[in-house]
Amino acid sequence: MKRRPVLAWAMYDWANSAFAAVVIAGFFPLLFQDYWSADIDAAGSNLRLGLANAVASLILIALAPLLGAVADHLGARKRFLFRFAIPGMLATAALAWVPGGAWPAAAALFICASVGFMGANVFYDALLTEVAPESRWHAVSGLGFGLGYLGGGLLYLGCVIAALNPAAFGFPDAGAAARAGFVATALWWAVFSLPLALAVPERPAPAGATAWRSGWRQLRETLRHLGRLRPVVIFLVAYWLYIDAVHTVIRMAVAYGRSLGFEQGDLIIALLVVQFVGFPAAIAYGRLGERWGPRRAVYLGLLVYAGVCIWGVFIRSPWEFYAIAVLVGLVQGGVQALSRSLYARLIPAGRAGEFFGFYNLLGKFAALVGPVLFGLFGTALGDVRYSMLALIGLFAAGAWLLGRVPESAFRGEQDEPRMNPDARK
Known part of the structure; x- marks a missing residue:
């Protein structure tokens, strides 16, 4: 394994995780409610934000599998990555100049930035099979998530x-400083994407005017014969269930904490705890996956998440919120990293872009369903604390289905090989 391409690939996680930390989880939800949607109450603002997230996810759901298939045929995963990432960077920076009260403009730019961020990840994930041999996928995937937590x-x-x-820092108020953070995020994302652009190799594929038609044809064939790849289907459903709950924890943690009466400062500190605990933990988790077995390590992470959900029902003090943040940081990146590398072992050769399109599609669809279940449980049971119970069932069902994937499938004993022989060199 050549270290330079591996590090260059992992540095893209360092680059784009700034968007996840500063925009998605950090400042955008707060500014959207207090600055751009100050004309309505918190519930109405959350509805607007939820719809913006849903629109971005639906756009990616429509595009990702087809674009992944086309990129596979062209040997152009890096090119497609930057066709999404660059507009995402520009839209992120533009948020800094949206005036107060202009929530439609803020929502539109957030949608563009989110599609750029999520779309680029389809091709970034697919490049994992290009930079490392199969035996190191777990560790390399963990390295990417670890650097992402640190950079973000x-x-x-x-x-x-x-x-x-x-x-x-020369800003008139905290709001202006927060909005300047969007420009800083775009620049961070752009600068640290350069190593991937310059140092990550990609095997060329036959290109031509028929690439789009070939992509459509390949996608139709995949959908028609997906039943033949039963282990892939089972894994994707399992992944959808438990990553639904993981994403709900990520997206709803701040809102849940605020509903319990915790101060914004406490919530900001908790987010920082997750980021900095997640850095070494994700790397260590990748090593654990190599030594202990990736599936067992994912089970451990899901068990910790279930424990966090139970604790979350009874939480009373800020220190408990910090402790939960530590537990989440210990397993969040590891579960994501090992899921990615496990999936890479299942998919057919030469079609990583297409199949990671489905993988990311399910991850984004989970962001549509999880928060709704979270809200419905709290409403139906009469207390927001009971919202956490909705997630335990998702973690349990995902773990059970993951156990239904035959071990032989992860070793490549399927009808189609996972990767081309050249990729092992």
């Missing part, structure tokens, strides 16, 4: 310091 956490920390001390 460092930029988020800088933005928090600026927002808490705006005058020291």
